[in-house]
Every structure is written in structure tokens, then in C-alpha cells.
């Protein structure tokens with residue numbers, strides 16, 4: 001990025017702008033090292049399996065046959081399944097290892113709305129039950145289980161969940177089981193998702209769980225702001241996940257880092273660690289960047305930078321609860337720009353419900369080592385709150401250069417409790433619990 005300026009003041013302003021919005025240094029940093037993009041030695045088209053892209057023909061067997069073929073006639077270097085321009089209606093299907101699902105420009109893979117015939121899947125062990133209904137859950141629309149080396153990419157074709165029927169069932173309380181995710185990987189590694197549009201997921205959009213080495217870049221995720229629980233990207237009990245250059249506008253958290261629910265998550269004990277989230281832009285009635293509230297397996301080593309949030313409920317939201325157990329530690333969030341948010345920052349120990357009555361009230365989460373720096377917000381209704389748990393106060397919370405401007409010059413106060421840490425260069429002035437002295441423990 002080239003900055004040409006006349007005066008020192010303009011230079012300083014340009015530097016600040018560059019720092020906040022698109023630093024030249026960070027623009028060079030990408031996820032590509034974690035899961036490189038690769039080409040395939042064989043290309044097949046969904047049309048070879050009898051699929052018809054007219055938006056009406058149900059192509060479930062074509063997708064399943066094509067993937068069965070890739071799985072059982074393995075080619076060295078893997079196979080690309082090409083989905084051409086057209087609207088390809090289908091029921092849910094599973095991916096297989098060493099494949100690329102390629103959505104050409106104008107290709108739409110559209111989920112059937114036949115919820116009656118939608119297959120069920122086991123609940124996730126770290127949740128003990130479906131997230132919204134007891135028992136199992138509806139299988140995800142496109143799923144990978146126990147896979148290695150899978151790419152979902154193309155020319156910004158669309159995966160459309162047609163979630164409306166599911167949102168209605170949720171709104172009318174007629175759901176029998178937990179709604180399907182749009183794209184889910186379980187127990188998988190070397191997963192690369194790029195240059196696709198995900199639209200109208202019945203539930204969370206992209207859900208990598210118990211997986212490692214996952215790259216999600218240049219992805220667009222869209223769902224109406226009033227669609228229930230349509231989280232954008234939720235890395236859950238995963239390690240080495242890199243999310244970058246995404247635009248997300250949904251009805252729930254844009255990105256939420258998770259690791260299981262209460263006693264089930266504690267027993268399963270698989271943390272979410274080494275997660276990078278950078279250059280994400282978006283809008284939601286709930287949170288921009290969230291950690292939790294399901295974090296019972298622990299969440300650590302999280303790096304979030306260059307985030308642009310507008311018209312959103314809570315900019316940065318770290319949430320946990322009594323009975324949750326686990327930990328949230330070594331989190332660094334920097335270069336965040338917010339415009340029109342209800343609350344800039346919230347770190348809270350009383351968020352989210354419990355799976356059942358068997359959670360352990362003595363399972364207290366530990367929140368330690370959270371650094372939030374270089375945050376710039378305008379039209380922020382409330383700066384925020386940091387309210388720990390009395391029996392397990394939040395420690396080493398570090399705010400530095402956090403500037404949040406109210407609406408119409410109105411000055412709201414921070415709310416704090418059961419927290420210790422520091423604050424330097426915070427506007428409006430934060431609560432007395434955060435001291436202005438030693439910053440030696442701040443991350444990074």
C-alpha cells in the first residue's frame with residue numbers, strides 16, 4: 001500500500017487509518033501456509049452423473065454417486081468435482097477425502113426444503129445433545145467426516161441452505177431436532193474453503209469441529225438479520241484454524257470460537273486453540289467476534305486482527321458461564337474498527353443456557369490473559385462491560401488504545417466487576433478495577 005501525503009499531520013492520520021483498516025504488513029500475511037490451495041489431477045462434472053441444474057430436479061443421487069465414485073476410484077492427486085452454472089437442488093450429501101468441490105460462476109447448490117425426509121445424525125459428544133433440542137440433530141447439508149485434504153472453492157458460486165422453512169419451525173416451536181448446519185467438517189484435517197458464497201443456512205453456516213488445519217478465506221456468508229442462530233463461522237474444538245478476508249452478514253455471531261457445552265464439553269476435553277481471524281468485515285444483531293459461550297473444552301491462543309464491524313449488537317463478545325468450566329486464555333484482539341454498535345466490548349460470566357440439570361455449579365471457567373488493543377468505534381451506544389464471576393474473577397485483562405465514541409456526544413460508562421487488569425489509553429475512561437500501571441502481562 002502506498003501512502004502519499006503532504007504534511008506530517010496528514011501522514012500521521014494516514015498511518016492511523018492504514019493501521020486500523022488495512023495495514024500493509026498484514027495484507028501480506030495469509031493463511032495459505034496452513035493448507036495450501038492445490039490442483040487436482042482429475043476433473044469430473046456433476047452432469048456426468050445425471051444431474052440437471054434446472055432448480056427443480058432433485059440431484060441428491062447424482063451428488064452421492066459422484067462422491068462415491070471419487071472415494072472408490074481414487075486418483076493420485078485427487079479429483080475435482082465441477083458444478084457448472086445452474087441451480088442444483090439436492091438433499092444432504094457427504095464429501096470424501098482428496099477432493100475439491102468446485103462451484104463455477106453462477107452455480108448454486110441448493111438444499112431441498114423437504115425437512116420431513118431430512119436424515120438425522122448423532123449429537124456431538126462435546127454437547128451431549130442437539131444444541132437446541134434434546135437427542136440427535138439433523139445431519140448437516142454438506143458434511144465431511146474423518147476426512148483429509150478437502151477443498152471447497154470455485155468462482156464464488158453459492159451454497160444455499162434455503163433456511164426459511166427451518167427458521168419458521170424454530171420460530172413456531174415445531175422443531176423436533178436441532179437444525180442442520182450448512183457446511184460441517186468433523187474429525188477432519190487439511191480443509192480449505194475459499195471463494196464461495198454461503199447463504200441462508202438453516203442453523204450455523206460453517207462448523208469445523210474436532211478438526212485441525214482448516215483455512216477459510218475469501219468466503220461470503222449471508223443470512224437475514226432476523227434469521228435465528230445463523231452464526232457465520234464457528235470453529236469448535238479445533239486447532240490451527242485460519243479465517244481471513246471474509247464478509248459475513250447474518251442473524252447471529254459472525255465468528256464464534258467454541259469448545260463444547262458444560263459437563264459434556266468438560267468430559268470430552270478438546271480445546272479450541274491456535275485460531276487466527278483476520279480481515280473480517282460484517283454486520284449482525286448479535287456479536288461481531290465472539291468466544292463462547294460454549295467453551296467447556298477450553299479456548300486458547302487466539303489472534304484476531306483487522307476486523308471491521310458495523311450495525312452490530314456487540315462488537316467483541318467473550319462469553320462464558322458458571323457450570324461451563326474450561327478456560328479462555330491468551331487471546332489477542334487488535335485493529336478493530338466499529339461503526340454503529342450497541343456495545344463495543346463485553347466480557348461476561350453469565351451468558352448462555354445449560355444443556356440439562358446435570359451441570360456442575362462448581363465448574364467455574366477461568367478467563368485469563370485477554371489483550372484488546374487499537375480499537376476505534378463510532379456511534380457506540382455503550383462502551384462495554386467486563387463482569388467476571390465472583391468465585392473466579394477474570395484476570396490479566398488488558399485494554400490498550402481503545403477509543404469508543406458515543407452517539408450524539410452522550411457519555412455512557414463502563415461496567416465492571418470481578419475483574420483485574422490494566423487499561424491504557426481507553427476512552428471513555430474504564431472502571432477502577434483496571435489499573436493504569438503495569439502492562440507487562442499484556443499479550444503480544
Ligand SMILES: *[C@@H]1O[C@H](CO)[C@@H](O)[C@H](O)[C@H]1NC(C)=O
Nearest residue numbers: 064092093094121139143145
Ligand atoms: C455421512 O457420513 C456419516 C458419518 O460417517 C454417516 O453416518 C451418514 O450416513 C453419511 N450420510 C450419507 C448421506 O452418506
Ligand SMILES: *[C@@H]1O[C@H](CO)[C@@H](O)[C@H](O)[C@H]1NC(C)=O
Nearest residue numbers: 154155156195218219220245
Ligand atoms: C470471489 O469473491 C472474493 C471476495 O470475497 C474476491 O476477492 C474474488 O476475487 C472473487 N473471485 C472470483 C473468481 O470472482
Ligand SMILES: *[C@@H]1O[C@H](CO)[C@@H](O)[C@H](O)[C@H]1NC(C)=O
Nearest residue numbers: 274300301302303330331332
Ligand atoms: C499466545 O497465542 C499466540 C498466538 O495468538 C502464540 O503465538 C503464543 O505462543 C501464545 N502464548 C503462549 C504463552 O502460549
